[in-house]
Amino acid sequence: MDKSPGSQRFQDEGQYLFQFLDLIHVQCPGCHEDAVVRRDPGNQGSRATFSCLHCARSYASSTEHWFGPLHGFANNRCRKCREWLRRELMPTERHRTHINLDCSSCGVQTPSPAVWTPRNDGTRDPDFGLPLWLQTPCCGETLWATNKRHLAFLRNFVEATLRERKPNINSSLISRLPKWIKSAKNRSSLLVGLARLESRVVW
Numbered sequence: 001m002d003k004s005p006g007s008q009r010f011q012d013e014g015q016y017l018f019q020f021l022d023l024i025h026v027q028c029p030g031c032h033e034d035a036v037v038r039r040d041p042g043n044q045g046s047r048a049t050f051s052c053l054h055c056a057r058s059y060a061s062s063t064e065h066w067f068g069p070l071h072g073f074a075n076n077r078c079r080k081c082r083e084w085l086r087r088e089l090m091p092t093e094r095h096r097t098h099i100n101l102d103c104s105s106c107g108v109q110t111p112s113p114a115v116w117t118p119r120n121d122g123t124r125d126p127d128f129g130l131p132l133w134l135q136t137p138c139c140g141e142t143l144w145a146t147n148k149r150h151l152a153f154l155r156n157f158v159e160a161t162l163r164e165r166k167p168n169i170n171s172s173l174i175s176r177l178p179k180w181i182k183s184a185k186n187r188s189s190l191l192v193g194l195a196r197l198e199s200r201v202v203w
């Protein structure tokens with residue numbers, strides 16, 4: 001599911017998130033309403049699908065359907081002096097497939113393929129790079145969930161801790177939660193944030 005070094009959050013919490021990735025509520029890139037990404041997390045080779053009930057858009061995952069940020073670079077050896085040349089690309093160069101790299105040693109330009117890789121800042125689905133529908137600022141961080149079951153899991157954790165009883169939920173999942181979600185001082189803010197997200201769940 002990992003797309004690039006930028007998608008660390010999905011990668012680091014991969015085990016934890018695994019069971020919540022079959023259905024992900026996202027914002028539609030066309031009408032900006034709520035839409036869904038469905039995938040079969042048990043089948044690595046299966047493609048994810050995007051569908052929006054509001055505007056009837058649908059896509060199957062592929063490189064042309066990445067809506068999130070991209071990281072671009074070009075590298076090549078100078079065609080004259082063989083010096084290694086490398087440059088990070090600007091977002092405005094996104095349409096470029098080739099870049100001319102200037103050699104600082106000999107001044108010659110060398111054409112080089114532009115390489116673009118998807119980046120995930122942690123609040124987008126891993127297949128299309130669309131913003132998660134269920135996200136809200138909370139405790140100086142972004143509280144997010146993929147779907148209703150994920151939200152219920154988070155609420156169960158926060159409430160169980162409130163009552164000081166042993167949480168009746170998977171402890172290996174809990175060990176994957178970020179520290180700020182486990183912090184006792186954040187409990188009341190977390191409950192407010194969770195309620196806000198719960199009110200956004202459409203079904």
Ligand SMILES: [Zn+2]
Pocket residue numbers: 028029030031032033035052053054055056057
């Ligand atoms: Zn739509």
Ligand SMILES: [Zn+2]
Pocket residue numbers: 078079080081082083103104105106107108
């Ligand atoms: Zn050169």
